[in-house]
Amino acid sequence: MPRVVISGQAARRFTGGVTELEVEANNFRRMVLELDRRFPGLGRQIDESMAVAIDGEIFQDAYLVPLNPDSEIYLIPKSAAAELAVNLTRRPGQDHSTSSGKRTAEVATAST
Numbered sequence: 001m002p003r004v005v006i007s008g009q010a011a012r013r014f015t016g017g018v019t020e021l022e023v024e025a026n027n028f029r030r031m032v033l034e035l036d037r038r039f040p041g042l043g044r045q046i047d048e049s050m051a052v053a054i055d056g057e058i059f060q061d062a063y064l065v066p067l068n069p070d071s072e073i074y075l076i077p078k079s080a081a082a083e084l085a086v087n088l089t090r091r092p093g094q095d096h097s098t099s100s101g102k103r104t105a106e107v108a109t110a111s112t
Contacts, residue, residue: 002031002067008077011050014042028054028062031073050075 001022006012012019025031036043046052052062053074059065067073 001069002071002073004031004035004073004075006075008050010077011042011045011075014039014045025067027067028052028059028065028073031067032063046075049078051078052076 001024004021004023006015006019006021015021021035023031023034025034032043032046035046052059053076054062054065054067055071
């Protein structure tokens with residue numbers, strides 16, 4: 001059965017602290033429906049505020065993505081996913097500090 005890992009306090013409040021689950025489902029949408037059946041409200045939480053990685057690939061719209069019996073699905077709060085994306089855009093060797101000492105990221109843009 002596909003294995004689901006839920007990260008973040010918001011989702012865990014629905015599962016009573018359980019962070020890893022196995023779910024019988026053949027695609028992401030069915031997985032969300034099954035999780036919502038087991039933990040009412042979790043499906044909406046996933047829809048509204050969770051980023052999704054399936055077998056190491058991040059998806060913007062995962063509803064029709066097929067799941068294999070050995071699939072691993074990671075559900076991450078979108079705020080944490082956004083922070084990860086920002087960290088990935090930082091270039092080594094460049095100072096990203098502001099005058100207040102906070103770190104910022106530069107976003108590279110392609111010129112046409």
